[in-house]
Amino acid sequence: MEKIRNYTDDEFGLFLVSELTELKDIELTILKGHILTEFAINCYLESISENKNSDFFKENFNYSSKIKLLLHFGNYSGPGGEYIIKSLEVLNKLRNTIAHSLTINHHLIKEFLAIIRKISPSKGNFNNEKLPEQHRLESGIAFVCGMIFGRYCEIRNKKTKPNTVSYVKHFPES
Incomplete structure (x- = not known):
């Protein structure tokens, strides 16, 4: 895990692609x-935490609570x-639908992809209706992960290299 925390944006992107595209099951x-x-x-929340010893990998926050923390404190x-x-x-x-009923809600997948398209309406495989649903979903998940990890990298780099200029653009213009 520690090795992955130290990845650059590009390294994390390659990691995501390798992790998601090897899967054959939606x-x-x-x-x-x-x-x-x-x-x-987790990486991002640790980077914005006032507590230098925070470890969101060990904290007892569920996924939903972490989303709320992002909303309230994560800009x-x-x-x-x-x-x-x-x-x-x-x-x-x-995820909860799969965990509790062992079914896939394809309507939620479409909703997820529609939300991502609002951020990036013309780029990304998640916009390509000709691709299978699973490939569009992989691309959308990688996109969201990359957006969050990119912010984490920017904060991490400011702390370790305070005089560098960041060229990361977080959210494309709508």
Whole structure:
């Protein structure tokens, strides 16, 4: 885990692609996507925490509570940010549907993808209706993870290299 925390944006992106595209089952894509987004959320929450010893990997917050922490403390209320929060909420519903009823709610997958399109209406495989649903879902999950992990990297880099300039643009203009 520690090694992954130190990845650059690009390294994390390659990691996400390798983790998600190897899956042949949409249920596993949802479950693994949930885990990967939680990893990115944990890193980000630790980076904004006032407590230098915080460890959100060991804290007893559930996924839903972590989303609320992002909403209240993570600067996700601006343009595009609210869609990241909404997409995480829908991903959590998708995961819970599988965990509690062993079914996939395809309507929620469509809702998830529609939310992501509001952030990036013209880029990303999640916009390509010709691709299978699972591939669009993988792309959407990777996109959300990358957005959160990118913010984490920016904060981490400011702390370790305070005089560097960041060129990361978090949310495309709608």
